[in-house]
Amino acid sequence: MIDLRSDTVTRPTEAMRAAMAAAPVGDDCYGDDPTVLELERRTAAILGKEAAMYVPTGTMSNQLALRAHTEPGDTVLIGPGAHIWFGEGGAPSPISGVVIRPLDGERGMFGAETLRAALNLDMGTVRARMQSPVRLVCAENTHNGAGGAVWPPELLCEMLAAAREAGLATHLDGARLWNATAATGIPEAEFAAGFDTVNVCFSKALGAPLGSALAGPVDLVERARRFKQLYGGGFRQAGIVAAGALYALEHHRGRLAEDHARAEKLARGLAAIPGLDVDVEGVETNIVRFRTTAVDAPEFAARCRNEGVLLNAYSRRDLRVIPHLHTTDGDVDAALDIFRAAAA
Numbered sequence: 001m002i003d004l005r006s007d008t009v010t011r012p013t014e015a016m017r018a019a020m021a022a023a024p025v026g027d028d029c030y031g032d033d034p035t036v037l038e039l040e041r042r043t044a045a046i047l048g049k050e051a052a053m054y055v056p057t058g059t060m061s062n063q064l065a066l067r068a069h070t071e072p073g074d075t076v077l078i079g080p081g082a083h084i085w086f087g088e089g090g091a092p093s094p095i096s097g098v099v100i101r102p103l104d105g106e107r108g109m110f111g112a113e114t115l116r117a118a119l120n121l122d123m124g125t126v127r128a129r130m131q132s133p134v135r136l137v138c139a140e141n142t143h144n145g146a147g148g149a150v151w152p153p154e155l156l157c158e159m160l161a162a163a164r165e166a167g168l169a170t171h172l173d174g175a176r177l178w179n180a181t182a183a184t185g186i187p188e189a190e191f192a193a194g195f196d197t198v199n200v201c202f203s204k205a206l207g208a209p210l211g212s213a214l215a216g217p218v219d220l221v222e223r224a225r226r227f228k229q230l231y232g233g234g235f236r237q238a239g240i241v242a243a244g245a246l247y248a249l250e251h252h253r254g255r256l257a258e259d260h261a262r263a264e265k266l267a268r269g270l271a272a273i274p275g276l277d278v279d280v281e282g283v284e285t286n287i288v289r290f291r292t293t294a295v296d297a298p299e300f301a302a303r304c305r306n307e308g309v310l311l312n313a314y315s316r317r318d319l320r321v322i323p324h325l326h327t328t329d330g331d332v333d334a335a336l337d338i339f340r341a342a343a344a
Helices: 014-021 034-047 058-069 092-096 112-120 125-130 153-165 177-184 188-192 218-230 239-251 253-271 297-307 329-343
Strands: 051-055 075-078 099-102 134-140 169-174 197-201 212-216 288-292 318-321
Touching (some): 051 058, 058 134, 058 197, 058 218, 153 169, 169 188, 177 197, 197 218
Antiparallel strands (some): 051 212
């Protein structure tokens, strides 16, 4: 079976399994697991932050950031289609008690003027007392819902400058930040520089079995660490899984361009199939979103599954494929043949 549902479906390689089996461990709740500590140190260094905290999932990492930055009743501004908004089970409301306000934008991104316009809604003493105060601005890079789109550095810098002018905290959902770096050559630390906190994921593009990290200033990370325990995120001998993430950091970041090349090949092949529509130029990293114009997307996905390809349908017309660590050029060719037959 060729599995293109997500880059989360990878299995640990033999070398990664060996690293995990040999990992020195301690008790992470006591802060003495040496492998976790090394992973946190290495992640913080890559992102240019003072500290980092290893957590089980990206959703937990993002929600810890929201809780650390806000108080119940605050508003969080996010881009259109952000994972924090639509992909985390509605967590911001019950966990942090915050209001999510999506902003208008293109491909999940928004600029300084859009941010300033949203803040103008809060002006006026009486009105301000009646509204939920804006405390935090979140961006997603790369943007899952926009097909792995990368924020242009200029747009990102302008938006962050506007947030700083307004005295707002900032958080980057960088679950696939590694892909943004692979696509542009811009170091992760440069993308992360203007943000107070950053979430990165080890179990997506990098191929580790689980885990994410929240990075930022020591005081914010320590505040989030308290909430990590509250939310049931405390590990014990976590070095076993942290070793997989550490191995992925050291050995898999450099190969992400291969996934991007296969995504582009998939996009070009899909564009040549009658009944399918894809924005080839919009494929910047490892995610390919496309639409069916004849067969319903769930039916298309079912036909593909029956012939040996797994992919995700998101609506009556929208589908997604993501090549990953285990995807080969032969898999891409075989998948395109099956897509061609399924669209007929």
